[in-house]
Amino acid sequence: MAEKGRTEMEVRPGGVALITISNPPVNALSIHVLYSLKDHYEEALRRNDVKAIVVTGKGGVFSGGLDINTFGAIQRNKAEQLKVDYVSIDVMTNTLEAAGKPSVAAINGPALGGGLEISMVCQARISIPTAQLGLPELQLGVIPAFGGTQRLPRLVGLTKALEMMLMSKPIKAEEAHQLALIDAIVSPNDLLNTACRWALDISESRRPWVHTLSRTDKLESPDEAREILKFARAQVQKQAANLRHPLDVIEEGIVSGPQAGLRKEAIAFQDLVFSDTCKSLVHVFFSQRATSKVPGITDLGLMPRKVSKVAIVGGGLMGSGIATALMLSNYPVVLKEVNDKFLDAGIDRIKANLQSRVRKGKMTKEIYEKTLSLLTGVVDYERFKDVDLVIEEIVENVKVKQQVFADLERYCPSHCVLATNTSTIDLDLIGEKTNSQDRIAGAHFFSPAHVMPLLEIVRSNHTSPQVVVDLLDVGKKIKKTPVVVGNCTGFAVNRMFSPYTSIALLLVDRGMDVYKIDQVCTEFGMPMGPFRLLDLVGFGVALASGMQYLENSPGSVDKSMLIPLMFEDKRTGEASQKGFYKYEGNRKAIPDPDIFKYVEKSRRMAGTVPDLELLKLDDKEIVEMVFFPVINEACQVLSEGIANKASDLDIASIFGMGFPPYRGGIVYWADSIGAKRIHARLSEWEMKHGQLFRPCSYLSERAAEGVPLSSTAKNNAKARM
Numbered sequence: 167m168a169e170k171g172r173t174e175m176e177v178r179p180g181g182v183a184l185i186t187i188s189n190p191p192v193n194a195l196s197i198h199v200l201y202s203l204k205d206h207y208e209e210a211l212r213r214n215d216v217k218a219i220v221v222t223g224k225g226g227v228f229s230g231g232l233d234i235n236t237f238g239a240i241q242r243n244k245a246e247q248l249k250v251d252y253v254s255i256d257v258m259t260n261t262l263e264a265a266g267k268p269s270v271a272a273i274n275g276p277a278l279g280g281g282l283e284i285s286m287v288c289q290a291r292i293s294i295p296t297a298q299l300g301l302p303e304l305q306l307g308v309i310p311a312f313g314g315t316q317r318l319p320r321l322v323g324l325t326k327a328l329e330m331m332l333m334s335k336p337i338k339a340e341e342a343h344q345l346a347l348i349d350a351i352v353s354p355n356d357l358l359n360t361a362c363r364w365a366l367d368i369s370e371s372r373r374p375w376v377h378t379l380s381r382t383d384k385l386e387s388p389d390e391a392r393e394i395l396k397f398a399r400a401q402v403q404k405q406a407a408n409l410r411h412p413l414d415v416i417e418e419g420i421v422s423g424p425q426a427g428l429r430k431e432a433i434a435f436q437d438l439v440f441s442d443t444c445k446s447l448v449h450v451f452f453s454q455r456a457t458s459k460v461p462g463i464t465d466l467g468l469m470p471r472k473v474s475k476v477a478i479v480g481g482g483l484m485g486s487g488i489a490t491a492l493m494l495s496n497y498p499v500v501l502k503e504v505n506d507k508f509l510d511a512g513i514d515r516i517k518a519n520l521q522s523r524v525r526k527g528k529m530t531k532e533i534y535e536k537t538l539s540l541l542t543g544v545v546d547y548e549r550f551k552d553v554d555l556v557i558e559e560i561v562e563n564v565k566v567k568q569q570v571f572a573d574l575e576r577y578c579p580s581h582c583v584l585a586t587n588t589s590t591i592d593l594d595l596i597g598e599k600t601n602s603q604d605r606i607a608g609a610h611f612f613s614p615a616h617v618m619p620l621l622e623i624v625r626s627n628h629t630s631p632q633v634v635v636d637l638l639d640v641g642k643k644i645k646k647t648p649v650v651v652g653n654c655t656g657f658a659v660n661r662m663f664s665p666y667t668s669i670a671l672l673l674v675d676r677g678m679d680v681y682k683i684d685q686v687c688t689e690f691g692m693p694m695g696p697f698r699l700l701d702l703v704g705f706g707v708a709l710a711s712g713m714q715y716l717e718n719s720p721g722s723v724d725k726s727m728l729i730p731l732m733f734e735d736k737r738t739g740e741a742s743q744k745g746f747y748k749y750e751g752n753r754k755a756i757p758d759p760d761i762f763k764y765v766e767k768s769r770r771m772a773g774t775v776p777d778l779e780l781l782k783l784d785d786k787e788i789v790e791m792v793f794f795p796v797i798n799e800a801c802q803v804l805s806e807g808i809a810n811k812a813s814d815l816d817i818a819s820i821f822g823m824g825f826p827p828y829r830g831g832i833v834y835w836a837d838s839i840g841a842k843r844i845h846a847r848l849s850e851w852e853m854k855h856g857q858l859f860r861p862c863s864y865l866s867e868r869a870a871e872g873v874p875l876s877s878t879a880k881n882n883a884k885a886r887m
């Protein structure tokens with residue numbers, strides 16, 4: 167293995183050895199870094215001119231934790247693999263923490279996972295105000311393994327430590343200071359001097375010398391701890407039953423002592439690293455970061471242009487959500503509506519979005535006022551003359567959109583990016599009446615736009631790479647995960663997931679129970695089943711987008727009459743308090759026996775009778791029937807070059823549709839099953855239930871040749887980007 171990263175050591179006047187972790191960009195703890203850290207500690211302990219040690223990181227990051235690439239080495243049983251128990255017990259505990267000279271962590275940026283764990287073996291932690299501290303290992307399907315499960319509860323108490331570990335959510339320096347996880351916050355310029363002084367103060371007994379692992383003052387009593395852990399077990403069982411957690415390991419440390427806890431922690435980690443969940447989540451980690459690397463665009467050396475002001479056309483649910491997302495990242499926003507009444511309603515929606523953050527304690531009243539002051543409401547285009555980006559979010563009507571884009575071309579500066587949030591209409595059509603096709607792109611948000619993390623950036627054949635680079639940058643600034651896709655009806659996410667509801671409707675027409683399908687899909691890990699999702703989206707929207715698919719690719723959607731029948735009866739989904747479920751003024755979906763009359767009628771109109779074979783399917787087979795057509799559509803999207811790479815569809819499925827991350831995303835999951843099996847099942851169902859199940863040629867070829875679906879190497883399709 168090529169050497170990756172190291173630590174550097176310099177002995178400062180006064181006798182402090184400054185050890186700097188150096189492994190750009192995030193100072194990940196590779197095996198080399200860890201061994202180099204141990205060697206430098208040992209050298210510092212040997213040297214007579216060293217009285218104390220300060221550990222810091224290079225380049226504005228303390229450390230992003232264990233190098234996640236080493237997980238693969240462990241799984242592949244590589245000779246040079248990480249021995250977790252050796253690092254945790256021999257290096258961190260017996261060498262660093264037990265050293266005869268005190269050490270202080272100078273936290274100059276993120277200190278996450280193993281990074282925070284290194285800082286916790288030090289006798290004190292000094293940080294800059296912007297540092298983030300956390301143990302996010304669970305989001306990779308493992309638990310902290312360099313002593314974090316033992317030391318964090320001893321530093322901040324069990325309840326807070328559990329919250330930080332189970333939510334994988336880092337805290338900011340200020341909160342860490344209140345919790346006494348860090349001892350002082352200082353400016354970046356003062357950090358090293360303060361840390362060095364602090365270390366010398368400890369060595370000269372002017373400050374206490376504390377071994378984290380020996381502390382018990384913050385720990386709850388064993389009885390209290392047991393109660394807290396019992397509650398936490400019930401919570402994780404309810405909220406994340408598929409994720410392993412460190413509760414037993416923490417309990418071991420409290421009941422049998424920290425050394426026993428450390429041993430149990432290392433064994434548990436070593437076991438978890440081999441789990442499918444860990445493999446999937448590591449895939450998600452790297453795939454998420456790879457979405458912003460777009461061949462032919464981000465490798466051209468283009469720099470994003472500055473976007474100082476954004477205009478939104480349309481203040482409906484989506485438009486106001488997009489405005490909120492931008493304002494939350496400090497973008498001044500001009501919101502345009504057709505008249506004052508609609509404008510007021512749009513502004514009210516934005517206020518409500520922000521107020522909900524105030525209510526949840528995520529925003530102070532002052533920040534609320536400051537954020538709201540970024541908004542200007544207008545009913546004409548006068549204020550569009552200095553905007554750098556416009557996002558259109560009006561009715562899905564080609565003619566109306568064409569007029570709006572012609573207007574935008576007239577009123578906006580010539581450099582301005584003209585984006586549309588359409589979820590179905592071809593960008594070329596939208597821009598047909600302009601000479602600005604090169605600066606027209608899709609910026610497709612998901613509802614609610616200020617909450618959902620995905621941003622589909624749609625690029626037509628005319629869209630310039632510069633515009634895509636600009637949108638990628640805005641996406642990053644508003645904390646969305648961007649996925650760049652090509653131009654087609656439904657783009658990647660809506661198109662991939664159109665079979666999710668279509669097939670569910672077909673199965674109901676053939677005898678399956680609405681609520682059974684939803685239950686099986688949620689047990690599989692989806693946040694909602696297809697029918698609960700249809701209720702949320704609303705039947706009006708579902709029918710309109712169904713029409714778009716029917717027009718553009720007849721045969722891609724089921725023609726069940728179930729939704730039109732309910733729609734006719736003004737049963738339109740959650741907004742009307744009645745859809746496939748009933749809602750009693752809150753968001754709780756209650757199964758409603760009334761729907762069976764619509765189901766019966768729909769079956770009569772389709773001329774179907776309950777299919778006894780379908781009724782005998784077990785849960786796994788139902789999941790396959792619903793999701794294999796989704797995989798098939800993902801393959802079609804790949805073969806048409808709508809997505810750059812399979813892993814982009816994994817991320818799009820997770821962040822756009824809530825596909826369970828611990829399954830790695832739609833194509834990753836498909837490859838874990840194998841193209842051959844998926845192809846065989848789809849072919850069988852095509853014979854029995856029609857063309858919605860017909861495997862596409864991309865899938866058929868890979869099944870025949872035994873090639874993974876994620877391998878796009880042999881994809882000869884003409885890229886649409």
Ligand SMILES: C[C@H](O)CC(=O)SCCNC(=O)CCNC(=O)[C@H](O)C(C)(C)COP(=O)(O)OP(=O)(O)OC[C@H]1O[C@@H](n2cnc3c(N)ncnc32)[C@H](O)[C@@H]1OP(=O)(O)O
Binds near residue numbers: 314
């Ligand atoms: C034994 C221990 O208990 C186990 C562990 O420590 S497991 C590791 C736990 N640590 C984490 O989960 C933290 C992961 N990292 C992060 O959250 C973020 O990268 C960060 C907050 C440190 C920096 O964020 P940001 O500046 O936005 O940079 P980001 O784009 O995420 O990462 C930059 C690059 O570093 C890589 N990287 C980040 N953390 C890494 C890690 N721990 N290992 C390997 N690579 C890592 C990313 O893949 C990316 O690579 P690329 O440029 O080739 O795409």
